[in-house]
Amino acid sequence: MVAVTVTRRSRSFVAPSPAPAPAAEAQTLELSAIDRVPGLRHNVRSLHVFRGGGDGGGEMLRRPAAVIRAALARALADYPPFAGRFAGSLLAVDACVACTGEGAWFVEAAVDCSLDDVNGMEYPLMISEEELLPAPDDGVDPTSIPVMIQVTEFTCGGFIFGLVAVHTLADGLGAAQFIGAIAEHARGVDKPKVAPVWDRALMPNPPRLPPGPPPSFRSFGFQHFSTDVTSDRIAHFKTEYFRAFGQYCSTFDVATAKVWQARTRAVGYNPEAQVHMCFFANTRHLLTQVLPKDGGYYGNCFYPVTVTAKAEDVTTKELLEVIKMIRDGKARLPMEFAKWASGDVKIDPYELTFEHNVLFVSDWTRLGFFEVDYGWGTPSHIIPFTYAEYMAVAVLGAPPMPKKGTRIMTQCVEDSHIKEFQEEMKAFV
Known part of the structure; x- marks a missing residue:
């Protein structure tokens, strides 16, 4: 060095x-x-x-x-x-x-x-x-x-x-x-x-709900692990999913399903325990009637989508079935966002919990950072640091150019489970 x-x-x-x-x-x-x-x-x-x-x-x-x-x-x-x-x-x-x-x-x-x-x-x-x-x-x-x-x-x-x-x-x-x-x-x-466009008044402003109990910020000691998945490997699962369900799925769906399944298997949760996967979905397309047609709104415009299942289902079902769980969660986004916007919820979906059984996923590939050019070309790669000691996190990015595919950066299992998690992920790639 x-x-x-x-x-x-x-x-x-x-x-x-x-x-x-x-x-x-x-x-x-x-x-x-x-x-x-x-x-x-x-x-x-x-x-x-x-x-x-x-x-x-x-x-x-x-x-x-x-x-x-x-x-x-x-x-x-x-x-x-x-x-x-x-x-x-x-x-x-x-x-x-x-x-x-x-x-x-x-x-x-x-x-x-x-x-x-x-x-x-x-x-x-x-x-x-x-x-x-x-x-x-x-x-x-x-x-x-x-x-x-x-x-x-x-x-x-x-x-x-x-x-x-x-x-x-x-x-x-x-x-x-x-x-x-x-x-x-x-x-x-x-x-x-x-x-x-600044105009934050364009965003829904439902009545504020009474605050829930303060979230826990317990440190879990999650270890970092990254791996790259080739475009061909992702394409394989996209094709298999279309053959099985007659619908398309995204790179996000495939990669997230695998991390969620690999983590749940590696940790060894009780089969009946509930495990959750949460991501923040862009909702600009649900507000086209109020947002400018040319875009430009740069405030927070997302909704936390949570997918919940029994640990047994995530670990034992085929990966295509786990992908479908995520796709079904995405399909609920318009209805859930509309209910929140109208005040038709009893629990604030934006009040997150940071328990061990919750995996947070963030996708950096479609934000626009990879297209930035200051005059010397676009970035060879980007390293996000969205990790916190109290959150199990997976971040989707891209490997350094000229490599193709998806880079999966995780901090979601402790040292006692990292070997099993790595083996699960390596079997995928």
Whole structure:
């Protein structure tokens, strides 16, 4: 392993440019009912690896950090909430965003090696994510700043874009829309192709239900494990599913079904115990009558879909049957979302529980991050850090280019079950 030194050359806030017109006080924007879900006030962290196009031997004519910093300032003028600060209380349901113009936190850094020297930032990581992700000054709450960015340049001309964003302001699609706007400005585009839409009043706002018991945040000691599944292997199960049920299924359905089944088998739950799989489904297509036809809404617009089954059914049934469970859960989305929007629920579906028998799945392949281009090409791969000690998680991504297929990144079983889980997953791939 090579000795690597990451040097942070500058840290500062980047304000919108051009600056907004002077006002007596900052404009305050209300958040939607989904934005105000207390569990969303957390940082979503990720590393976006770009191979770049520098010559590796001298000073690049356009340094990525400088280009992206200037582009960020222009994007913040389009998206002023990302340059603002949170105000109010989530618990009191008066949380909002003050467009103060204080700016986004930006860090410029450099590392004394090439991306090849650190294996292209493949697992296991040869540089800690903590060195590549931005952190605010001591004593500053990282969830008080909507977005923080660190651009770390390598000697080969490649760079890593480290992103820390607070989920309260935007979901994955919304965050990718904002990052895409930065990239467009970096490439010299005067006006991003997607116009941002803030209007949170477009979202359903059902009566607030009495809060349930506080969730448990017990640490389970889940271990990390990643594997890649070829496109051919996924296609095989898609074909088999169509032959069995006369319906199509997605890569998400196949990969999620396998992780859920492998985890349930490895842990060895009581056959009669209930196990759950939860994912956050985009609901923009269910709000076409109120959302702009050209898109652009970047707030949280999702619904937590939970699929529940007996452990025995998940472990003993064929994988195609587990895929069908997930497909059936997806089919219930329009009805369940409509019932919540109309206030016809007794339990708030957004109040999540973090028990051992709940697997959370996140799909990063369709958010738009993989299409981002700052002028040096799209990312070779993206490393999400959506893990928490109290959550069993599986994240779907893509292997580094030029590989094809699906990368499944998990942190969902303890050390005592990791071998059985790995064997189950390896039999699948």
